[in-house]
Amino acid sequence: MSSLPLAADNPATPPGSAGLSTPAFSPLYQQIKGLILQSLQQGEWKPGEAIPSEMELAARFRVSQGTVRKAIDELAAENLVMRRQGKGTFVATHAEQHVQYRFLKLLPDTGDASVEGPAQRTIIECRRVRASAEIARTLALRTGDAVMQARRILAFAGVPTILEDIWLPGHAFKGLTSERMASYQGPTYAMFELDFGVRMVRAEEKIKAVLPDDEQATLLKTHSSTPLLSVERIAFTYNDVPMELRRGLYRTDTHHYRNELS
Known part of the structure; x- marks a missing residue:
């Protein structure tokens, strides 16, 4: 059975998280974004390291690859991860040349x-x-x-x-x-x-x-x-x-x- 309808039936419990409290109106990709953020906060992937591929994350959270892509798009727009063509997605780091002084104006x-x-x-x-x-x-x-x-x-x-x-x-x-x-x-x-x-x-x-x-x-x-x-x-x-x-x-x-x- 697809996990997408299941998540829609009970949005407060996103795939892969039994105890994460999420508002019922939260879109599925936002729930996945929250789970990825949780892994970042817990240090599962360090700054500069690659995160799992969209396909691997989709399998992990039992959602579509498109849902994962939308979540990662938002994380990239917020400078939390960086996409590198042909290499994957990496945890953003202040050691990167183009972002290291982004707070100094x-x-x-x-x-x-x-x-x-x-x-x-x-x-x-x-x-x-x-x-x-x-x-x-x-x-x-x-x-x-x-x-x-x-x-x-x-x-x-x-x-x-x-x-x-x-x-x-x-x-x-x-x-x-x-x-x-x-x-x-x-x-x-x-x-x-x-x-x-x-x-x-x-x-x-x-x-x-x-x-x-x-x-x-x-x-x-x-x-x-x-x-x-x-x-x-x-x-x-x-x-x-x-x-x-x-x-x-x-x-x-x-x-x-x-x-x-x-």
């Missing part, structure tokens, strides 16, 4: 960002602290839970341009140190994937103009009367679990913040 006013090269990083501190009520609420923790708190400066061509304060759940980032952050040469989000098994899949940002305090102005080698761009970012892993709060102050005298809307 600060570009030089003149010239090519690739010519400018990656930022030079100076780690000021990285320590384990107790989460304040605000930090805990943002990261879906309890007040007083352990978090890793880091502060760093990103410089371009020797000019300090970004000052960042970062908070991460302590249980997921045990062993993170200033030395570890400084020694990793690639994107920080790629290090989070490779060393800690945490992949940031999307982010929300709030942007406004602010004046720095004296300490921030000194670190960025600017004046306390010079407006800076404040960018507060919450980054999420699979299933919208918050895994990072990042507050950055950006100098925009030689750079601009660029976004693409569609």
